[in-house]
Amino acid sequence: MAVIEQESSGEDLPDLADVESPQWARHYGTMAGLGFLTVARRLPRLIRQALGIAWEASPRDTVATVGLSMLGGFFTAFGLLATTGVLTALFEAGPTPDRVRAALPSLLLVGLAASIRTVLQAGAGWAESRLEPQVRRITEERVYTLTSQVDLVCYDDPEFHDALQRARIRGMQVADVVVSTAIDALTGLVGIVAAAGVLGVLHPVLLPLLLLAVVPDAWAAVRAARMRYTTALVLVPARRRKWIIEELLAHKDTAAEVRTFTMRGFLLRMFDAVARGEQRVMLALARRETVARILGEALSGIGQGVVYLALGLLLAAGAVPLAVAGTAVLAIRSGQTSLANFMFATNRLYEEGLYFTDFVDFVTHAESRRPAPRPREAPERFDRVTVDDVTFSYPGAAAPALRGVSIRMERGEVVALVGENGSGKTTLAKILAGLYEPDGGRVLWDDVDLREVDPDTLRSRIAVIAQDHTRWPLTARHNITMGMDKGEDEVVRAAQVAGADQVIAELPNGYRTLLDRRFKDGHELSGGQWQRIAVARGFYRDAPLLICDEPTAALDARAEHALFERIRQHADGRTVLLITHRLASVRYADRIYVLDHGQVREQGTHEELMTVDGLYAELYNLQAQAYRTA
Numbered sequence: 340m341a342v343i344e345q346e347s348s349g350e351d352l353p354d355l356a357d358v359e360s361p362q363w364a365r366h367y368g369t370m371a372g373l374g375f376l377t378v379a380r381r382l383p384r385l386i387r388q389a390l391g392i393a394w395e396a397s398p399r400d401t402v403a404t405v406g407l408s409m410l411g412g413f414f415t416a417f418g419l420l421a422t423t424g425v426l427t428a429l430f431e432a433g434p435t436p437d438r439v440r441a442a443l444p445s446l447l448l449v450g451l452a453a454s455i456r457t458v459l460q461a462g463a464g465w466a467e468s469r470l471e472p473q474v475r476r477i478t479e480e481r482v483y484t485l486t487s488q489v490d491l492v493c494y495d496d497p498e499f500h501d502a503l504q505r506a507r508i509r510g511m512q513v514a515d516v517v518v519s520t521a522i523d524a525l526t527g528l529v530g531i532v533a534a535a536g537v538l539g540v541l542h543p544v545l546l547p548l549l550l551l552a553v554v555p556d557a558w559a560a561v562r563a564a565r566m567r568y569t570t571a572l573v574l575v576p577a578r579r580r581k582w583i584i585e586e587l588l589a590h591k592d593t594a595a596e597v598r599t600f601t602m603r604g605f606l607l608r609m610f611d612a613v614a615r616g617e618q619r620v621m622l623a624l625a626r627r628e629t630v631a632r633i634l635g636e637a638l639s640g641i642g643q644g645v646v647y648l649a650l651g652l653l654l655a656a657g658a659v660p661l662a663v664a665g666t667a668v669l670a671i672r673s674g675q676t677s678l679a680n681f682m683f684a685t686n687r688l689y690e691e692g693l694y695f696t697d698f699v700d701f702v703t704h705a706e707s708r709r710p711a712p713r714p715r716e717a718p719e720r721f722d723r724v725t726v727d728d729v730t731f732s733y734p735g736a737a738a739p740a741l742r743g744v745s746i747r748m749e750r751g752e753v754v755a756l757v758g759e760n761g762s763g764k765t766t767l768a769k770i771l772a773g774l775y776e777p778d779g780g781r782v783l784w785d786d787v788d789l790r791e792v793d794p795d796t797l798r799s800r801i802a803v804i805a806q807d808h809t810r811w812p813l814t815a816r817h818n819i820t821m822g823m824d825k826g827e828d829e830v831v832r833a834a835q836v837a838g839a840d841q842v843i844a845e846l847p848n849g850y851r852t853l854l855d856r857r858f859k860d861g862h863e864l865s866g867g868q869w870q871r872i873a874v875a876r877g878f879y880r881d882a883p884l885l886i887c888d889e890p891t892a893a894l895d896a897r898a899e900h901a902l903f904e905r906i907r908q909h910a911d912g913r914t915v916l917l918i919t920h921r922l923a924s925v926r927y928a929d930r931i932y933v934l935d936h937g938q939v940r941e942q943g944t945h946e947e948l949m950t951v952d953g954l955y956a957e958l959y960n961l962q963a964q965a966y967r968t969a
Contacts, residue, residue, distance in 0.1 A: 382524070382685060385692040388699060389521035392514060396473040403466035404522055411459040412529030415673065418452030419537040421445050423666040467522055471515040478514040478698065482506055485705040491774045493708050496734035502701045510698030513691040520691060524684035530677025537670040541663045544653070545670075548646045552671045553678045555642045559635020563628055570624045574617060581613045639675075646671060710776075710794060717797040720883050721784040724748040724771070724914065729780035731766060740766045741777070742937045748930075750883075753907065753915045755925035757955060758934035764918045767934070768886050771916060773797040802880035806889030808873035810864075812855035815843050819850075819875045833879035836905055839871040874902060888918045922959045931955065 393401040422445075486503065493499045538545040587593050588606050597603060650667060653659045659667070726746045732739040741763045748754045756764045769775045770782060773794050782789045789797060811818050819830055819839070830850065834840040846852035846862055854872075855861045864872070874890060887906060903924050906915060917925060925931055926945040933941040933948065933955045941953050948955040 381689060381692070385517070385688055385695075386521045386524065388692075388695065389518045389688075392474060392478065393470055393518045393522075396477050397470055400466045400470040400473065404463050404470055405525065407459045407463035407466065408522065408526045409529050411456050411463060412526070412533040414452045414456040414459065415530060416533035416537050418449050418456065419534070419666055419670050419673065420540065421448035421452055422669060423541065423662050463522075463526075467519055471519055474515040474518050478511040481702055482511050482698070485702065485709070488710075489705055489708040490710055490776065491769070492734065492776075493705075499704070499708070499734075502697070502704060505694070505697040506701035509694040510696075510701065513694050514698060517688065517691050517695045520684050520688040524681055524688055527677050527679075527681025527684055531674055531681060534670045534674030534677060538667060538674075541667055541670075542653075542659050544658070545667050548649055548667070549671055549674050551642050551649075552639075552646050553675050555635055555638035558638070559631060562631045562635065566624060566627055566631065570620060574620055577613055577617050577620075581610065581617065584610045584613065713791060713793045715792045717789070717792040717800050718784050718787055719800070720750075721787075721914075722750045723783075723785060724884065725781075725783040726767070726771070727781045727783065729767070729770060729777040729782065731770060731775060731777050738937075739778075740937050741770075743780070744934070744937070744939055745780075746932050746939065746942070748884075748914050748916065750914055751912055752929040753917060753927070755917045755919070755928035755931045756934060757919070757922060757925060757931060757958065758940075759958070761936075762934040763937040764934055765888055766937075768803075768888050768916060768918055771884070772801050772803050772886055800882050801884045801886065802877040802882040804874050804877035804885070804887045804890040808869070808876075810854065810869055812858065812861075813853070814850065815846060815852050815854055815872065816850035818854055818872050819879050821876060821879075823879070825879070825881075829879060829881075833875045833881075836878045836908075837871050837875035838901060838905070839868075839875040842868045842871055871902075874905075882913070884914050884916070886916045886918075889920070890917075922955075922962055 390401065390405070393404075489499075535546060535549055538549055584606055587597065587602075588610065597606065647668075650659070650664045654661060654664055724747065726744060729741055729744045730739055731741040744763070744767060746754070746767075756767060758764055766775065770777055773789065776790065811821075816830055819833055831840070834843055842864065843849055843852075848860070853861045854864060856863045870890070877885060877887070877890075885906075890902065890906075906917070907927065917928060919925060928945070931941075931943060931945060931948060932939055933953070935954060941948055941951060941955055943951070949959065
């Protein structure tokens with residue numbers, strides 16, 4: 340597809356067309372091949388789903404919106420019928436003042452119907468405007484409640500992750516749009532029924548005239564919607580390229596290299612090529628839309644001419660009075676307006692409904708992935724943690740991450756896990772932290788199987804210091820407390836033990852400093868400073884089990900040595916599981932387990948493992964060699 344043409348500057352600009360489409364665009368193309376009848380068949384289900392979530396958000400506002408809209412249609416029909424009385428009185432023979440006086444009662448009814456309809460429409464609009472933020476809130480809460488409840492292993496499942504992305508990026512964003520569009524479709528349908536009902540009451544032969552008048556408008560509306568949709572489909576690759584270039588030009592992570600390598604001109608030329616191609620397509624769309632609109636209006640004019648001709652023949656034949664013919668014209672015009680609104684709402688409802696279905700499907704799937712309730716609380720303390728023949732596989736993985744792993748940790752011990760990348764260390768740590776559940780085997784706190792205890796109470800007894808810790812956009816204090824409140828003294832103590840007190844002392848507002856430069860008065864930390872905050876976070880929890888997964892990855896040698904000294908001191912009465920590639924830091928551990936391809940290859944103290952001269956000794960000597968002089 341040659342939407343974007345390279346400018347003739349002699350420079351070969353890269354083609355980004357092969358970048359994978361975003362998950363939110365997966366339904367692009369579905370609408371392009373569908374006819375209106377296919378769309379109409381699915382409408383009832385979409386409207387039911389939309390009204391269902393609206394009812395859950397606010398039954399009162401849902402009833403008010405739908406009920407007032409329908410009442411508005413009733414008074415539209417009533418006003419049209421009352422118009423017949425006005426026209427009948429005005430077209431009667433006699434003096435004009437007498438005819439006007441005779442028309443006054445019907446005229447008052449027309450005015451009353453119009454006033455009531457206006458009030459009803461305003462009430463329906465107010466109720467709908469109240470409904471939309473409530474729908475948005477409950478859909479967002481439902482998604483994020485589920486994403487924080489499902490098992491962590493779901494995030495390692497590509498299908499679950501893709502479904503989540505579709506639900507988040509587009510699915511839940513259109514929930515309020517689907518609700519309002521469904522109501523608009525119902526309102527348009529009520530208007531059509533009202534106009535058809537009036538014509539049927541006036542004279543049965545007038546009903547076909549309504550179809551004759553509205554079909555050209557309907558065709559033009561559908562044609563324009565299809566052109567806009569297919570144009571959006573054609574532009575997906577171009578807009579995807581444009582978005583990528585925009586990110587390169589305006590993102591913090593790339594800003595330094597854009598300047599270092601003087602990429603600004605190159606990127607702007609790429610951007611201009613894409614933007615000009617998009618502009619050409621949009622100009623072509625405007626031209627085609629204009630042609631379709633003119634053709635539609637021409638056909639509509641022909642249709643209306645036929646309608647007026649038919650009315651003239653009916654009048655000439657005496658089949659309908661002049662007043663009825665005048666009312667019929669007003670009813671047909673009202674029906675045209677309602678049909679145009681209905682067609683627009685129908686097209687939009689179906690398109691957005693595809694993405695709304697992603698949200699509904701994700702919610703159903705995620706609810707099935709929530710762990711079953713477990714009423715038993717985790718023990719406050721333990722004397723021994725036992726991992727007994729544990730196996731674990733990630734979703735879709737060809738080989739298990741852990742195969743028959745067994746270890747033990749006594750209370751107050753420092754136990755180290757070492758091994759090469761991919762050996763299963765972090766996976767085992769996550770199982771011990773209650774984040775993953777093993778496929779086979781058991782994890783025991785004394786004699787309590789962790790499968791039987793509530794995961795939240797278990798995690799409250801465990802502190803984790805991770806290498807890939809989150810840099811929370813919160814104050815320094817909240818980055819340490821993480822929602823817990825044990826008093827200011829405990830915050831200061833944890834910061835001192837971790838060495839984070841020196842970092843906080845340099846912040847402009849101390850513990851109240853916001854650690855994110857994207858916000859006003861926010862402050863950014865270096866990698867090593869963030870690492871100390873993360874360590875303080877783990878110490879603040881004061882849990883019987885402390886898991887340290889590469890806790891010194893961002894620290895310099897002096898800070899690393901100091902931290903391991905603090906961990907050993909902090910381990911008094913607590914159990915510490917230490918994972919690190921820096922083997923000089925584990926030589927003082929009470930026990931070391933060496934993992935290799937998901938299995939425990941060796942275990943023992945540093946001296947015992949060096950004596951065995953196996954994998955641990957090989958890895959240790961490789962690191963030690965780097966520090967030896969010739």
